[in-house]
Amino acid sequence: MRCPDSGKPPIHKDMTVSELLASRPELSSVLRHYRMRCPSCMAGQVETLQSVAQAHGIEVESLLRDLNVASLMAAGGECQGNGEEEGS
Numbered sequence: 001m002r003c004p005d006s007g008k009p010p011i012h013k014d015m016t017v018s019e020l021l022a023s024r025p026e027l028s029s030v031l032r033h034y035r036m037r038c039p040s041c042m043a044g045q046v047e048t049l050q051s052v053a054q055a056h057g058i059e060v061e062s063l064l065r066d067l068n069v070a071s072l073m074a075a076g077g078e079c080q081g082n083g084e085e086e087g088s
Helices: 018-021 023-035 049-057 061-074
Strands: none
Touching: 018 023, 018 049, 023 061, 049 061
16 A cells, blocks of 8 residues: 655554654544543553553554554545555
8 A cells, every 4th residue: 555655653553652642643533433542541651552452452453554544534645555565
């Protein structure tokens, strides 16, 4: 999948919740969708997306996908492709 560069740091499993929300506060709605109270939880300051996903029984890849899609939509962008790398 190819998406335009937003100029923001990429969303990845080792990013802390506080890093995510500092760069993209609008994504708190995605966390709420997953019933995560990370924005108001003290652990969200130091916990990674992977660790909070595991703690909530959520597949980290699903969470990352939804965060990236929401981030792109908030920026008004579009992705091209079906999620597979070119040439595969």
